[in-house]
Amino acid sequence: MSRAEAEKIPIDDVDRLAQIVDRLRTKSLRITSTRRALLSALVGSKRHMSASDLAAAVQAAQPDVHLSTVYRSLEILEQAGLVDHVHLGHGRAIYHLSDELHQHLVCESCGTVIEVPDEDLSNLASTLDRRYGFAIRPHHFAVLGRCAECR
Amino acid sequence: MSRAEAEKIPIDDVDRLAQIVDRLRTKSLRITSTRRALLSALVGSKRHMSASDLAAAVQAAQPDVHLSTVYRSLEILEQAGLVDHVHLGHGRAIYHLSDELHQHLVCESCGTVIEVPDEDLSNLASTLDRRYGFAIRPHHFAVLGRCAECR
DNA sequence: ATCTTTGCAAACTTTTTGCACCAAT
DNA sequence: ATTGGTGCAAAAAGTTTGCAAAGAT
Numbered sequence: 001m002s003r004a005e006a007e008k009i010p011i012d013d014v015d016r017l018a019q020i021v022d023r024l025r026t027k028s029l030r031i032t033s034t035r036r037a038l039l040s041a042l043v044g045s046k047r048h049m050s051a052s053d054l055a056a057a058v059q060a061a062q063p064d065v066h067l068s069t070v071y072r073s074l075e076i077l078e079q080a081g082l083v084d085h086v087h088l089g090h091g092r093a094i095y096h097l098s099d100e101l102h103q104h105l106v107c108e109s110c111g112t113v114i115e116v117p118d119e120d121l122s123n124l125a126s127t128l129d130r131r132y133g134f135a136i137r138p139h140h141f142a143v144l145g146r147c148a149e150c151r
Numbered sequence: 152m153s154r155a156e157a158e159k160i161p162i163d164d165v166d167r168l169a170q171i172v173d174r175l176r177t178k179s180l181r182i183t184s185t186r187r188a189l190l191s192a193l194v195g196s197k198r199h200m201s202a203s204d205l206a207a208a209v210q211a212a213q214p215d216v217h218l219s220t221v222y223r224s225l226e227i228l229e230q231a232g233l234v235d236h237v238h239l240g241h242g243r244a245i246y247h248l249s250d251e252l253h254q255h256l257v258c259e260s261c262g263t264v265i266e267v268p269d270e271d272l273s274n275l276a277s278t279l280d281r282r283y284g285f286a287i288r289p290h291h292f293a294v295l296g297r298c299a300e301c302r
Numbered sequence: 303a304t305c306t307t308t309g310c311a312a313a314c315t316t317t318t319t320g321c322a323c324c325a326a327t
Numbered sequence: 328a329t330t331g332g333t334g335c336a337a338a339a340a341g342t343t344t345g346c347a348a349a350g351a352t
Contacts, residue, residue, distance in 0.1 A: 030326050032332065051316080066334050071317060073332085089238040089292055091316060091341075105285050114283060124275045124294075132265060133299025134256050141240055141295040143275075148284025181306060181351050202341080217309050222342065224307085242316075242341060 017043050020082060020097070027080050037061050038073050039097075042083065048094040048104075048113050088113070088142045104142040109150035113142075160195060168194050171233060171248070178231050188212050189224050190248075193234065199245040199255075199264050239264070239293045255293040260301035264293075 020039050024031050041057035042049070049057070055070045074095055077083040085093045088106050094113075103121050105114040121138045128134045171190050175182050192208035193200065200208070206221045225246055228234040236246045239257050245264075254272050256265040272289045279285045 028327095030331065032326070034333075064334070067316095068318075068335080069333055076332090087238070087240040087295075091242045093316085105279065105283065105287075107285075108288065108291070114285065116279070116283065120278055120282065121275070123278065124272065127271055127274065128256065128267070128294070128296075131271065132256065132267065133302070134258075134265065134294075134296055135302055136256075136294055136296035137259065140259070141292060143279070143285075143287055144238075144292040145279075145285055145287035151284070151286055179352095183307065183351070185308075215309070218341095219310080219343075220308055223344095227307090244341085 013040075013043050023082060024080065029076065029080060033062060034058065034065050034069055035073055035077070037065070038070065039077070039082070042095065042097050045096075048096070050092060050094055054095060084139055086139060086142055089144050101139065103138055105147070106142045106144050107147035107150055108144055109146055112147050114147065160191070164191075164194050174233060175231070180227065180231060184213060185209065185216050185220055186224055186228070188216070189221060190228070190233070193246065193248050196247075199247070201243060201245055205246060235290050237290060237293055240295050252290060254289055256298070257293045257295050258298035258301055259295055260297055263298050263300075265298065 017036075017040055020043070021031055021036060024035065029035075037058045038054060041054050045053075045057070047053070051070055051074065052067060054074070055065065055067045058065045058070060074083055074085070078085065082098055083095055084098050085095045086104055087093050088104070089108075094104075101118055102115040103118060105116060106112070107114070118138060121136070125136050125138065128136055168187075168191055171194070172182055172187060175186065180186075188209045189205060191212075192205050196204075196208070198204070202221055202225065203218060205225070206216065206218045209216045209221060225234055225236070229236065233249055234246055235249050236244045237255055238244050239255065240259075245255075252269055253266040254269060256267060257263070258265070269289060272287070276287050276289065279287055
């Protein structure tokens with residue numbers, strides 16, 4: 001799986017985390033150790049993280065944090081516009097910071113998630129808008145199919 | 152639902168059901184009353200049917216059919232190429248006959264499902280193929296967003 | 303007669319909720 | 328002090344599975 005490693009090098013995770021935590025403050029949301037750890041996990045994560053992946057990451061630092069708390073925190077962070085989730089089909093969802101904007105292609109054979117720029121969906125977006133008045137929410141669903149290797 | 156109502160099945164639906172049942176025979180799959188009732192429900196359904204919707208429809212005629220049987224039957228019919236399912240996000244899936252080919256737009260505000268012709272996705276399909284070698288499986292995922300009325 | 307399908311119960315996965323306690327402001 | 332967050336247990340919601348009995352060929 002050596003392909004598609006166009007991962008960005010984080011500028012400065014610590015700074016980024018501080019910025020995001022500031023946005024919590026701005027919105028008068030409480031800054032708790034759980035939220036800090038959760039945002040830290042999101043900032044530091046290279047992979048696509050499910051709720052239980054995130055719980056595991058948070059629990060590495062704070063073992064008592066409960067999965068239900070992770071869900072509740074994610075929901076609040078999502079309402080605050082800091083986090084988004086994407087449905088990958090078959091019930092699973094993954095979470096990431098809202099400023100990481102990209103579309104997800106999911107291979108149904110090998111499970112690989114390919115990130116592609118929004119631009120690849122812009123044509124679809126305008127077609128559906130024009131023809132049906134439908135505004136797609138491109139980061140909220142994954143495009144399912146088969147990747148080049150599995151074909 | 153009265154009995155008279157339940158028996159009022161349009162003649163072309165009867166034909167269509169017979170054709171599909173024939174395809175079961177062709178594939179050496181057993182023709183059971185459950186499968187017949189399930190396919191009948193699919194042929195007659197106007198709405199988008201979840202597994203439990205289908206179970207309810209089947210149970211109108213055969214009360215003892217269990218939901219797990221519906222799932223197993225759907226799986227077999229899907230392997231046989233007669234049925235497909237689509238993930239609508241948030242865990243729900245809907246089922247329909249394979250010859251009903253269309254894409255689904257799901258409004259996240261009101262839940263409405265809009266059916267659009269494949270053609271609207273063909274552009275996306277070729278773009279993703281060309282750029283990433285990725286073959287989308289367009290009938291397997293829904294496009295989420297907001298419909299004209301909810302905007 | 304054989305091999306598949308079914309009903310049932312129970313497990314599983316992911317997410318949500320009620321409640322009493324604890325923590326951030 | 329007040330309001331909101333958290334741990335825990337338990338419940339939803341959707342789907343899958345093991346097994347013995349029933350059914351299709």
